[in-house]
Amino acid sequence: MNLKEVKNLGEEEVITLAKSGDKEAFAKLMYERKDVLYKTAYIYVKNKEDALDIVSETVYRSYASIKKLKNPQFFNTYLTRILINCAVDMLKKKKIFVNGSENVLLNKAVKDEDIEGNIDLYRAVDLLNDKYRTVIVLKYFRDMTFEDISEVMKCPIGTVKTYLHRALKTLRINMDCPEK
Template identity: 40%
Template sequence: MTDPKLIEKAIKGDDGAFLLLMKQHKEQLYRTAFLYLKNEADAVEAVQEVTFRAYRSMRKLKEPSYFSTYLIRIMLNYCNDQVKRQKKTMINGELAASASKSDSYEYMEIEEALSRLEEKYQKVITLKYVHDLKIKEIAEFMKCPESTVKTWLTKGLSLLRQQLDEKGGNSHV
């Protein structure tokens, strides 16, 4: 949990406080970017761009307790824009972005299965299990009722399990 006083200092323009906050969230932001962009260099660039955007608009943050959600929203918006841009640069029917490499075959299977789900299912699963957000926070983030988030989460996990079972993978999801 991030110290609310540190966030308040950053909102008031304390560069040192902002830097500390970004160091605390750097790994989480990188993982999110890598999950979407599937490329180490693009993920690092995304973290840099999100840091800049967060710094530029930090004073607009009204509620310090939403700082993590604020960063995640900026990251997801940036990643969605980048993915759309990548899709526009198709060469011979394949994305120009290179596929991710992972040490874990199981992780690659889950990542591949997750990428085949509808975007709403991908988002709720990522926000819940990668960012460890509560259902209420996800609902606020996605601007929908909590019951909808619960439904999407249940349905998304079920579809994810089905895909992994069909491939003969482990359904540890």
């Protein structure tokens, strides 16, 4: 199909076309998600070039394996999982290991989109272990539901909630916020 025809299709139809190898359909899907992919990658690496590398690798990996996607409605979950794996791979490759406040604080920081103004928050999120950081990123920076996070992380919803609770508790400590 040409790009003009692809633009007039619904999302599930475009995903189905992309699964069958249609490059224009895949390009449309990536174009629509480029900002979200970049912002999520940036949260992990705090560096424009590395974030762009992660997005590039995510696009490559997703294109190479899109035929494995069983259900088009889970495309965003599939793409997010690939992005997180790429980000974690890059952090490990660069040997950047992390050891390892409040909901209102996180929501406010995310809505502000002022990275410099929220540097303490971003540093505190960086100190979290991979699982806790992933839950925080997906919940507050990607605004995903517990069910979606559970799908991305391949773990039960109860585990996701536990990770979130522990991550918030750790963030409160790291940021010296009183518990509420």
